[in-house]
Amino acid sequence: MNLPKAKNTFCPKCNKHTIQKISIYKAGKRRGMAAGERRHAQRKKGYGGQKFPKLAKPAKTTKKVTQVLTCPDCNKKMMKKGIRIRKFELVAK
Ligand SMILES: [Zn+2]
Numbered sequence: 214m215n216l217p218k219a220k221n222t223f224c225p226k227c228n229k230h231t232i233q234k235i236s237i238y239k240a241g242k243r244r245g246m247a248a249g250e251r252r253h254a255q256r257k258k259g260y261g262g263q264k265f266p267k268l269a270k271p272a273k274t275t276k277k278v279t280q281v282l283t284c285p286d287c288n289k290k291m292m293k294k295g296i297r298i299r300k301f302e303l304v305a306k
Contacts, residue, residue, distance in 0.1 A: 214298045214300065214301050214302070215301070215302050215303075215304045216235060216280065216301055216302065216303050216304070217235060217303070217304065217305075217306040218234070218235055218303050218304065218305050218306070219232050219233065219234050219235060219305075219306075220232070220233055220235060220282065221233075222282060224284040224286070224287065224289060224291075225289075225291075226284065226287045226289045227284060227286050227287055227289075231284050231285060231286055232285065233282040233283055233284050233285065233291075234282070234283045234285065235280050235281070235282055235283075235303065236280070236281045236283065236303075237278060237279070237280065237281070237301075237303070238279035238280070238281050238292060273297070274299075275297045275298065275299050276297070277295030277296065277297055278295060278296055278297075278298055278301055279292055279293065279294075279295040280292070280293040281293075
């Protein structure tokens with residue numbers, strides 16, 4: 214699926230339509246010292262440590278793609294609802 218690189222859409226901060234740049238959301242790097250990460254490591258430790266079954270046969274064959282729209286005037290970032298697509302490409306339109 215081809216996604217446009219820019220799109221004229223509403224910005225709630227500027228309260229008007231602006232041509233916004235579209236990029237794809239990527240999750241940040243996981244921090245090993247974060248509280249949840251440490252807790253998870255502690256629970257998984259030792260004999261019988263796996264607390265939930267490992268996913269052997271995933272039901273979904275695709276990952277969700279979330280678009281991030283950036284307003285050029287105020288730099289506000291807005292996210293769109295993620296859509297499931299197998300293949301995508303950002304193309305100039
Ligand atoms: Zn704006």
